[in-house]
Amino acid sequence: MASAAQIADRRREDARFRLLELAKLGVVGAPKVVRRHEADITIHCAGKDPVAEDKQKALLSAIEIVVAAGHAITDLTVYLSDDANVQTIAFVGSTAGDREPTIFLGGKAGKTSCKAKGDQPVVIQGGIGAGGRERGIADQQYDGTAHWFGNPKRLALMEATMIHxxxxxxxxxxxxxxxxxxxxxxxxxxxxxxxxxxxxxxxSQYATKGPLEFVAEVFTGRLLGKVYAATVDNAYAAANGP
Ligand SMILES: [Zn+2]
Structure with missing residues (x-):
């Protein structure tokens, strides 16, 4: 069990990786602050992200889904970039050793991980990704969304990514x-x-990456209406998922 000092150390370490990610962004425009459920959501857009509008829409709808499920949202900083080198990732630690939630939505955030060929029969829920890119709940949402006007498949994928x-x-x-x-x-x-x-x-394949990804994937699936077997629920509870 991590002590308070270890938690602070790991948060500081996390913050250093957040600064590395920030350094990839280049020029960042003035932030837009959106107030939702008593929390300030500070959104920065780096460069020209052609899907920035959709990312913001997905972010705000993900927040509503999370709040509707009974979770409290705290202040959050979000960086949007279409640079494929910018990861889609959450950092939680601050340089002072406390909490500073920051989410990056990089260039791959709106793109599905295509299913590998010959992926039959299904051994992993949602299939296996091609080219070493693991498929997640976001890809399942993409697959399960009909394409009508605009780009609802991409929006569904981004929304699931944000919930994750x-x-x-x-x-x-x-x-x-x-x-x-x-x-x-x-x-x-x-x-x-x-x-x-x-x-x-x-x-999902992504859930096999480690217990942290397992928790985030189950959290996402549940909030999007998926019902899992007791084996999944028990493992989620063992990792003290939110
Ligand atoms: Zn994750």
Missing amino acids: ELGHVLHEQHDPSMFWDLKASVIPPAVAGSGWLNAALDV
């Missing part, structure tokens, strides 16, 4: 000790013995 990233932020708020242990690959026995990896096969 908010899931990481909420997991850290819910149980910082558990979150930072898992982040440092210190797997508590309860999680190691929970069967999470086997359960992950019923969630």
Whole structure:
């Protein structure tokens, strides 16, 4: 179990990686602050992101879904970029060792991970991604959305991606000790013995990456109406998911 000092250390380390990500952005425009459920959502757009509008729409709708499920949203900073080198990732730590939730939506945030050929029969829920890119709940949402006007498939994918990233932020708020242990690959026995990896096969390929991704993927799936088997629910509870 991570001590308070270890939690602070890991948050500071997380903040250093956030600064590395920030350095990739180049010129960042003046932020737009949107107030939602008593929280300030500060949105920065780096360069010219052609899908920035959709990303903001997906972000705000993801926040509504998360709040409707009974979770509290805190102040949040979001960076949008169409640069493929900018990751889609959540950072939670601050340089002072406390909490500073920041989400980056990089160049791949609106693109689905295509299914690998020959992926039959389905061994992992949602299929396996081509070219080493794991498929997640976001890809399942993309697959399951009909294409009418505009780009609803892309919007559904972005919305799920945002819920996933908010899931990481909420997991850290819910149980910082558990979150930072898992982040440092210190797997508590309860999680190691929970069967999470086997359960992950019923969630998504991305969920198999590690217990933190498993939690964020189950969180996303549940909020989007998916119902999982008890094996999944038990493993989620063992990792103290939000
Ligand atoms: Zn994740």
